Amino acid sequence: MAADTLVGMTRIDNNPSDAAPDAAVTVRGLVKHYGETKALNGVDLDVREGTVLGVLGPNGAGKTTLVRCLSTLITPDAGQATVAGYDVVRQPRQTRRVIGLTGQYASVDEKLSGYENLYMIGRLLDLPRKEARARADGLLERFSLTEAAKRPASTYSGGMRRRLDLAASMIGHPAVLYLDEPTTGLDPRTRNEVWTEVKRMVAEGATVLLTTQYMEEAEQLASELTVIDRGKVIAGGRIDELKAKVGGRTLRIRPADPMELRPTATALDEFGLTGPGNATVDTETGTVLVPILSDEQLTAVVGALTARGITLADIATELPSLDEVFLSLTGHKASAPQDASPAREEVAA
Amino acid sequence: MTAATLTAPTAPAAEGRIGLRGNLRHIGALVRRNLLWIRQDPESMFDAILFPIVFCLLFVFVFGGAIAGKGHQEQYVNYVVPGLMAMMGMNIAMGVGTGFNQDFQTGVMDRFRSLPIARSSVLIAKITVEIGRMLVATAILLGVGFSLGLSVADVTGLFEAIGLAMVFGSSIMWIFLTMGVVMKSAQAIQGMGFLVLMPLQFGSSIFSPPSTMPGWLKAFTDYNPLSTLADAARGLMNGGLPVAHDVLITLIWSAVITAVMAPIAIRKFTTKT
Secondary structure, three states: OHHHHOOOOOHHHHOOOOOOOOEEEEEEEEEEEEOOEEEEEEEEEEEEOOOEEEEEOOOOOOHHHHHHHHOOOOOOOEEEEEEOOEEOOOOHHHHHHHEEEEOOOOOOOOOOEHHHHHHHHHHHOOOOHHHHHHHHHHHHHHOOOHHHOOOEHHHOOHHHHHHHHHHHHHOOOOOEEEEEOOOOOOOHHHHHHHHHHHHHHHHOOOOEEEEEOOHHHHHHHOOEEEEEEOOEEEEEEEHHHHHHHOOOEEEEEEEOOHHHHHHHHHHHHHHOOOOOOOOEEEOOOOEEEEEEOOHHHHHHHHHHHHHOOOOEEEEEEEOOOHHHHHHHHHOOOOOOOOOOOOOOHHHOO | OHHHHOOOOOOOOHHHOOOHHHHHHHHHHHHHHHHHHHHHOHHHHHHHHHHHHHHHHHHHHHHHHHHHOOOOHHHHHHHHHHHHHHHHHHHHHHHHHHHHHHHHHOOHHHHHHOOOOOOHHHHHHHHHHHHHHHHHHHHHHHHHHHHOOOOOOOHHHHHHHHHHHHHHHHHHHHHHHHHHHHOOOHHHHHHHHHHHHHHHHHOOOOOOOHHHOOHHHHHHHHHOHHHHHHHHHHHHHHOOOOOHHHHHHHHHHHHHHHHHHHHHHHHHHHHOO
């Protein structure tokens, strides 16, 4: 375990007693308020060593605040968090030695070249000159930036900048890597580029806490998922578990009369057919979504609605996307409620 | 990298403490960053290079005759150049604040603040580079001054004057660093800076002897640390005047400003979210 090779003492003692034995990050009851805004309102989570935990949530859910707490950039108001056994509040210096951070914005110095950026960070991490040079060259090579190594980062494309940013967070061989919305604002092709790199890092055994508002990204990169909304964890577990929790499939039912949307949902709830989740109404498309577990349930749903005299215009089964998982967990869509600016959403004030 | 990812970083710092050598290494790396900036963006040196030239020429030729009397420009060179040395530090110091503020607009400050380095080393590196810029500005100012007939009575005194201006200038930098952290935009700092610096610079003995000013203004200039610094520099460079008192007062001002502002700057910087 990384733990034992680390310099510090007092490390395991910091982990809460209920923490998983192989937890690299443990968060218990983390709270951070900005005036009236409860950016974090009692968050619990664990990241097991060598795994990727996806933290999924809409804008303003508290994702960035969480990452900033865990990387010692801000101090939580209450609760506890340990990273590789170090308490982020009481042992910030030790914590900084074991983390790597890639923010929503490429946090590289645009005026410096790719090489100079990495060399500088190597030196700041106490690598001897020669080693810092070698590490910079190695990482540039690895992230396919060798050709651009001497150019100022301001001339890089969006994807190149993120890759440089990833390389920068890898210099210190961090025990835990935070990726805060690593592909926000990137076009699909560039997004794939970043995903490929992250997948490679994961395959090599990195422990990653990844925040994202893209379901697809979580599905692609994470093995476990914590869904947060308005500063609280609303669900967690393996991605397939979460999917199962809301049903193996989703039935999308469109009553012929839009006025019958609510009665349809009510009928299904009363019928008790909805398995682990409840029927939800999607007024935008005029449909009711019902998670189901088997073909028998599908038949039963149709039967129940016929018995109520509800005429159906359309009925379709789909595999639930993470969007729908979110919808059925929170009762609202996984989109920005009012916050239009994706920038520094949770850092305001 | 499987194994490597899980190994501790190489530095063995005991319980995360950063030793003096480590701090110096970090400051060195950050100084290098700032120097690379200048290479990348030479225009950022304009204030240090052009400012002394423009101000020196402007004051000697446009106002010099009026202040010292027609044909006495050379005497005025000896009067104004030590004063401009005092002023140079202020203008460079303002640049510290705006540059620092811009760092916060990008994510690079987050990166520094999540690294295991003393957070003050980011500030100290900045100040080190700016002192270097001040030296460049002073050298250019003296170059222009000498070409206009500046005479220095005492070379030791000249270096003492330069040293004194540096000490005072770097204490002022802490004020601007604090503003760089606290204020929202670089423009705000610039606006605010001019508002404060203009009266301080012109309401002093930098450009003209306060003896010609009305009583209330003279009272202000007498207490203005820029007057004290300008008088001290003048005495040291021109010789023949008692300077001990002015030097002492300037050093006290520097010490007090640093003692008050440096902790505030570091604190604001450390706790900025």
